Amino acid sequence: MRQPLIAGNWKMNGTRASAESLIQGVLKGSSGIAKTDIAVCVPFVFLELGQRMLSGSPVRLGAQNVCTEASGAYTGETSAGMLNEFGCRYVICGHSERREYYGETDAIVAKKLTMVASAGMTPILCVGETLEQREQGFMETVIASQIDAIIGANGIESFGQIEIAYEPVWAIGTGKTATPEQAQDVHAFIRARIAEHDAAIAEKVRVLYGGSMKPSNAAELLAMADIDGGLIGGASLVAEDFLAICQAGDAAA
Ligand SMILES: O=C(CO)COP(=O)(O)O
Numbered sequence: 084m085r086q087p088l089i090a091g092n093w094k095m096n097g098t099r100a101s102a103e104s105l106i107q108g109v110l111k112g113s114s115g116i117a118k119t120d121i122a123v124c125v126p127f128v129f130l131e132l133g134q135r136m137l138s139g140s141p142v143r144l145g146a147q148n149v150c151t152e153a154s155g156a157y158t159g160e161t162s163a164g165m166l167n168e169f170g171c172r173y174v175i176c177g178h179s180e181r182r183e184y185y186g187e188t189d190a191i192v193a194k195k196l197t198m199v200a201s202a203g204m205t206p207i208l209c210v211g212e213t214l215e216q217r218e219q220g221f222m223e224t225v226i227a228s229q230i231d232a233i234i235g236a237n238g239i240e241s242f243g244q245i246e247i248a249y250e251p252v253w254a255i256g257t258g259k260t261a262t263p264e265q266a267q268d269v270h271a272f273i274r275a276r277i278a279e280h281d282a283a284i285a286e287k288v289r290v291l292y293g294g295s296m297k298p299s300n301a302a303e304l305l306a307m308a309d310i311d312g313g314l315i316g317g318a319s320l321v322a323e324d325f326l327a328i329c330q331a332g333d334a335a336a
Pocket residue numbers: 092178250254255256257258293294295296314315316317318
């Protein structure tokens with residue numbers, strides 16, 4: 084049994100004041116969560132606030148992106164070393180929004196994973212298919228190629244220190260959730276793909292589900308054998324909703 088991880092992906096939302104009260108709310112409720120790892124992946128500018136407020140608490144801090152390079156003339160970028168210094172435990176890599184709007188390829192994502200892991204943090208590797216790809220029957224091909232690209236570039240051992248998030252693009256921010264069975268099928272597929280290379284790593288790696296996960300559907304998703312947590316967008320912006328999902332994690336653990 085893998086311990087669940089519920090991670091909030093705030094995306095580009097919030098103000099200094101709302102970030103502070105959201106962290107406060109999560110902190111307050113987190114004492115009631117015993118068996119689930121909790122993380123909030125905040126915009127870069129709120130990292131210092133997060134580091135300060137979360138220090139000494141069980142709630143972990145994360146970022147949503149990182150540079151492929153360690154330092155130097157890369158205007159506008161943020162290095163893994165900087166994120167580590169600001170208390171990040173997790174860094175989301177290859178989110179579909181970054182792949183779609185900022186041209187992140189599998190090769191770029193593989194480099195980001197390497198930077199994050201070598202700075203001592205844990206990458207959350209996002210994979211997922213678009214509606215068009217699913218409808219044309221390419222779901223497995225797309226997921227396999229996203230996973231295989233990382234295995235090819237970074238080696239299967241790299242999966243020993245990452246979290247994976249399956250996020251069907253058609254379910255992100257749409258209110259349309261994959262059914263527990265649809266999600267379970269893909270999660271099992273991802274695990275099997277990794278097991279072809281290393282069964283022990285496949286057994287251990289956590290595969291989170293992301294895409295309109297909310298209090299009303301979290302329990303049934305988290306009850307599935309290969310769904311080990313959630314990467315939560317919209318519902319992570321409301322402390323009570325996020326905590327309710329964490330409680331569903333506890334119930335499934
Ligand atoms: O993209 C997501 C998390 O990374 C999911 O977002 P929503 O929960 O808003 O659908």
